[in-house]
Amino acid sequence: MKKIPIIMDVDTGIDDAIAITLALSRPELDVKCITTVAGNRTIETTTRNTLDVIAYLGEDVPVAKGAVKPLVKEAKISPVTHGESGLGNAVLPHTDKKPIEADAITAMREILENSPEKVTLVPTGPLTNIAVLLFAYPHVKEKIEKIVLMGGGAFEGNVNAAAEYNIYSDPEAASVVFKSGLPIIMCGLDVTMKAYATADDIERIRKTGTNAGKFCADALEYYYNRYKINSRLPGCAVNDAVTIAYIVNPEIVTAKPSRVLVDIDGVKSYGCTASDFRPDRDRSLDNALVCTDIDREKFIDMLVCAAESYK
Ligand code: RIB
Ligand code: CA
Secondary structure (H helix, E strand, O other): OOOEEEEEEEOOHHHEEEEEHHHHHHHOOOEEEEEEEOOOOOOHHHHHHHHHHHOOOOOOOOEOOOOOOOOOOOOOOOOOOOOOOOOOOOOOOOOEEEEOOOOOOHHHHHHHOOOOOOEEEOOOOOOOOHHHHHOOOOOHHHHHEEEEEEEOOOOOOOOOOEEHHHHHHHHHHHHHOOOOOOOOEEEEEHOOOOOOEHHHHHHHHHHOHHHHHHHHHHHHHHHHHHHHHHHHOOOEEOOOHHHHHHHHHHHEEEEEEEEEEEEOOOOOOOOOOEEEEEOOHHHHOOOOOOOOEHHHHHHHHHHHHHHHHOO
């Protein structure tokens, strides 16, 4: 089977960790590198968490450390959403593995330049690293297959009514990415809020009896309890893992073409991903496929299967 080469760019956090676990369990994927960015937690913590998750799974993927803060805004982390460690209730042994010498941007450039085929970028945090890559090394665009990102929302935000966390954390970077001309698959809140894990789903993951199952269930349990406080959902949205599910099983996701513009000038709408679906729009300006629905059962089955695969 011809593997799909990907580079993940993460701010590990709970759902980033689930996305990493899913990606590393899939034979269809060749995870060339995982780059880290400040977002859910500081760059030191998101990098540490990423290294610990990979080591705990017994996997060996290069990790390259990226941006310490957004392009323009100040970094704003929230110790609540993902817990103090950033991994919810999961407690992982700290690996002595370190990130590679190269920074995230250099690592992505080198992989893209040397890859015999185009590579898919999978950012699941603020888009700072991706924007800097495109600014610093525009020639690598020809080696990028597409960008499958978790971020945005055509119809709602989660920071406020208009903006989703990853985009809101670095709207200027997001604007650069959405204007890059590269094919973008936007796995925003429109689809990720339908990709929720219920208490029973988390129990199914735990009952796989693997270390990965326990880790994912402990992480998701924290997320579930946070969502119970302030969300209408009957579970927790496993946002970032939808990117990997889309790449591996695009048939379980519904997506619509749109022109998406990131608001970097507004006040109330700063960081909004304004998505144009008007049938009479100028479709030559479309720049993204916006995901709007998912077969949730099949998505959860993929997460259970990923946990089981680490027997
Ligand atoms: O809005 C959800 C996104 O913000 C996810 O990527 C989560 O990890 C946080 O970064
Ligand atoms: Ca994330």
